[in-house]
Amino acid sequence: MRLIIIGHQNRREVIASPGSNLLTVLQETGSQIHAPCGGRGTCRKCQVEIAGIGQVLACRTTLDEQLAGRAGLRADEPLTVLLPEPAQAQISTDGLIPDFNLSPLMNRGTIRLTEPSLNDQRSDEERFTEATGLNVPFRLLEQLPAALRDSAFQPAFVFCSACAGAEGSAVRFIRPDGPAPLGVAVDIGTTTLAAYLYDLDSGKRLASAAGLNPQRAYGADVISRIDQSSVSPEARHALRASIAGAIAGLADRLAVKAGHKLGMNISTDDIVHYVFAGNTTMLHLLTGLPAAAIARAPFIPVSRRAMTLPAAELGLPLAADAVCQLLPSISGYVGADITAGILACGLHHLPPGQNALLLDIGTNGEIVLASPNGLIACSTAAGPAFEGANILCGMGGVQGAIDSMACREGDLVYTTVGESNGNGKDNGQSIRPLGICGSGLVAAVAVLLDCGLIDETGRITDEPANLPASLRQRLIQYQEQAAILLVPREISATGHPIILTQKDIRELQNAKAAIAAGISLLIQQAGLRPDQIDRTYIAGGFGNYLDAAHAFRIGLLPRELRGSTRAAGNTAGMGAILCLLDHTALAEAESIARSVGYFELSGDKRFTDLYIEAMMFPETDD
Amino acid sequence: MRLIIIGHQNRREVIASPGSNLLTVLQETGSQIHAPCGGRGTCRKCQVEIAGIGQVLACRTTLDEQLAGRAGLRADEPLTVLLPEPAQAQISTDGLIPDFNLSPLMNRGTIRLTEPSLNDQRSDEERFTEATGLNVPFRLLEQLPAALRDSAFQPAFVFCSACAGAEGSAVRFIRPDGPAPLGVAVDIGTTTLAAYLYDLDSGKRLASAAGLNPQRAYGADVISRIDQSSVSPEARHALRASIAGAIAGLADRLAVKAGHKLGMNISTDDIVHYVFAGNTTMLHLLTGLPAAAIARAPFIPVSRRAMTLPAAELGLPLAADAVCQLLPSISGYVGADITAGILACGLHHLPPGQNALLLDIGTNGEIVLASPNGLIACSTAAGPAFEGANILCGMGGVQGAIDSMACREGDLVYTTVGESNGNGKDNGQSIRPLGICGSGLVAAVAVLLDCGLIDETGRITDEPANLPASLRQRLIQYQEQAAILLVPREISATGHPIILTQKDIRELQNAKAAIAAGISLLIQQAGLRPDQIDRTYIAGGFGNYLDAAHAFRIGLLPRELRGSTRAAGNTAGMGAILCLLDHTALAEAESIARSVGYFELSGDKRFTDLYIEAMMFPETDD
8 A cells, every 4th residue: 555654844655565564654654653552552652543444542553545435535645644743852961960071082183104115115004003002993094004104294184082992093194274173972861862963173062952762663661662662673674764863853953053153164073072862772772772671570681781883883874983981881771871870970979978879750750869888779660651742742852741740729720841941940931731641740740649639549530619619620530530630632742632540640659659769769779868978969850840848748759868869960960971081981980880879679579568658649748 | 898708617798897907807707727927928838719810818818809700700899708618627636634533623512401480490501511611603693592482492503612712612503313414625726626525423524626726817926916916906706706605616516515425405504614724825815814015025924823603604605604714823924824734644753763754745845843942944935837827838737637658668758737636646548748747747757857857957968979869859849948748749638839938947946956955955954964864744735646756857946855755645635634634633733834944045145055056956966
């Protein structure tokens, strides 16, 4: 069958076999389609419009003659599929970064060589290596004779200060008047990507860019993606190609932005260094390593070490000789994003006697505790509620998501991402809500608890008599379960109401109980009490948008941490930037990754007890 | 224009642009065609037959309508080109090899690993590396999870004992019941290729194979090939592809032979290690490095170091993970073949107080002198006379070439390659002569000197009165120059007479003078006299077929070396085998290549004087 696929500023025609599943066809032909449940039909996010029929779930749609008939088509006419336009990625990209010495891995050099003669018949390689102390990799030898002779034996080059043993290594030959070598730090999140372009000569940031991880099309969470990638080597390569293409796209955008800023032509060819942070699964999917054993107990990654490889070997469609560094991971579920976060927050050299926590809350909550006895970390499966998945009206923290809520004058009010800057400051825009993101969910439940729409067990009240009418009328039924109307259809961006169901609240309770139990157990394990924690860093966009008061209200964080918490921003990105600008930080990252004690919660009986306790919402303490 | 090309058990049809040069078309479409002069029209070796026309020189033939007309064809009819069948490659592949300890770079291993559990969550890589001490290269990580789990955590593997630092590195995972790891040593000669397949477990040779270097199509000598490869990057890649294909072909033949011998199925996939020896230019052409600066003073190679690379990176169509090692070169004109020869002859650890010479005589004569003061080497441009090129009836040392000559009962008698085994033993076959190879040329001139057909200046006698009639009638004219009839047309294999012209003799004088002057000067340079040389090794097929008495008679070797000379066989191949079977030999080769003092003859005034002196033939001393 012929399909015309329209969406994302794009119109394409593809041929699909009769009998194919529409979601599979869309995924295989590279359409951006969101299927957090991995095509199981439970998330209902893969809705598309078929001309002549209307909205359908792609995962439930088979391409057959019946479908063509319903669309009013003859057998030889193409079916037109309209993709939903994605919510604009508006990803918080900044964060804490400690002081460092500018000492990038990649530098620019020039050298004046003596010319060859019958009295000095050294090979080109020896002539260059003996003068510079730099190795010349095999790949570059081919260019060496021209580089020497075209420059009258005064070549300009980019070199890697620590790429091939102590001596370092030449990376490429360049024009002496070209742009400074550029480097990019990338944080590969399960949901979002953030990338930062730096001038490696000056250490200045020239551009940043963010986007959604296109592997979302294969499932929202790491398990779905691992399962998808484990179907066949081809599937694994498809996921790899998906993220590789997205990284190349980000690099392109960064180069264009930097070019505008500098008023010169900059392309990805000028980018000579990439540092990647990401969780262990994201880095497996990027490198094409089989991740299947991460998904099931005992959760074994293929590799967790730092890697330094040319882009070509990594299969990235970037300058072939660009040096790509992957930060080291700590375990299957405590990844290089956490290693980078530890670096960025300086957890590995706290002031003497201090204790600190780093929380990265997403589908998995990773928790690191630093104390004078060293670092320990755990990961707890919160489920995707904090990412807005498995929540009826849930969505990521992108423009249009309800990110905060309050009860004012007896009724609910909210802000959406794009209106506020994530730090509470209103930027004057009014953006109609599309759905609710993680921080909005926490805020909503906190507020609904406070105003009595939910009780401490999480149940939506069936005694509405005491509530003001404005709140009472928000109690509705949705598919035979109790629900709360957050935004009526008239003022939502979608034309559908935004509601919170009893099931959504149970999902949140599960999620927050997992995090809270993890924090408690890790503090216990270190022989500490919660009140001994001096600082608590909350990483990620969730940390930025989250109102700490709401987190304490619902018991996501133990009350004793009040006053010590701060949003640390994109700590994974910041740690990657640190490694980009100071090559000694990578060695530090390796030593961190080797030294962090990984504490496996699923092996600990105490965790279940703490988890059940933490399911309840705490009583108000005021 | 359409061409049908017939030859070498093959019939192909190709399309060529009108106006193309026939030699170029044949070369570009992969036909085996010999053009030692590089298409300059001087060697007349690219003769082919065009149906309807007869013999033409391909390099002098333009594909146009006139040609089609001469062949009696309509414009749309294909032209049929018949390639000459090549003389069968019969290459001497053996030689001296010193004692060594079997200690190959590549070995087979198995390990029993503890299985992962919640108490032992090490990554697959750490589990394997900590148990074996072996690194796992990035390329292989992808296969690691399956290799561990499919073998119940008892993987079998091939490893490289010294590939990634002291620890070594895993190379591939294998079936525990598969064949032993196999290795191949290859000597890439300018004219001939020799390859040897070994079982690396036992150190036993399973097969050897030889062939002609298909780059001959681009010229007989290294300068012609460098010039051809310097025309464009595409030309360079074409030469590279040509030798790469030939090596893959040899590997295939070796695998098939070894399979027959062992009674099991062996393929090139079972070959995990290759060691390559060859002159500096051959290794540049193999690695695709631009060789242009080798061709002109001051003769600078891009690199002369030993390289260890996977076949895929080297661009060889072999098992992608096979470890390829290129032996190190000494200078632009003293290559890795000589480094290997020094290893094979043990020149780097002579008995105390001894001096030895290694001669490798071909288009270039490489000479190495070992003395208690160390090793020095030089290279002298003999021209291709010893390879049979630029000699009217010259040819390589392959079946049918006259390789030796004598004067018996007042007339000339000869043997051809294939009749004798190269050691003078008649194998009972009688093979009609096709032409004359290097050793035949030396023998012929020595004999013609002795019987008075040539005088000591090299002139063909114009005073035949004193000669017996049998010899006198051999004095003929060829294209207005004096010539000597060696074989009348009636008994040659070609139907043409085999003759030696005055110009041929001058070519030989030039060649032998270059070698003789090089030897003299190198001995002088070391502060020695010729009578102080204890051993003289003559390498290569030429050394095998050469009768030392003839070499002394024409003054190719100084008389003082009489009694110390021995044919050392394919020393380059033997040195490569040594490195295949004992990985410490490669380190030894590197230390040799670094320590040999290269002596540049073209920078030395004494060389010209010695060269002119050596042009004359010495008087007989009996």
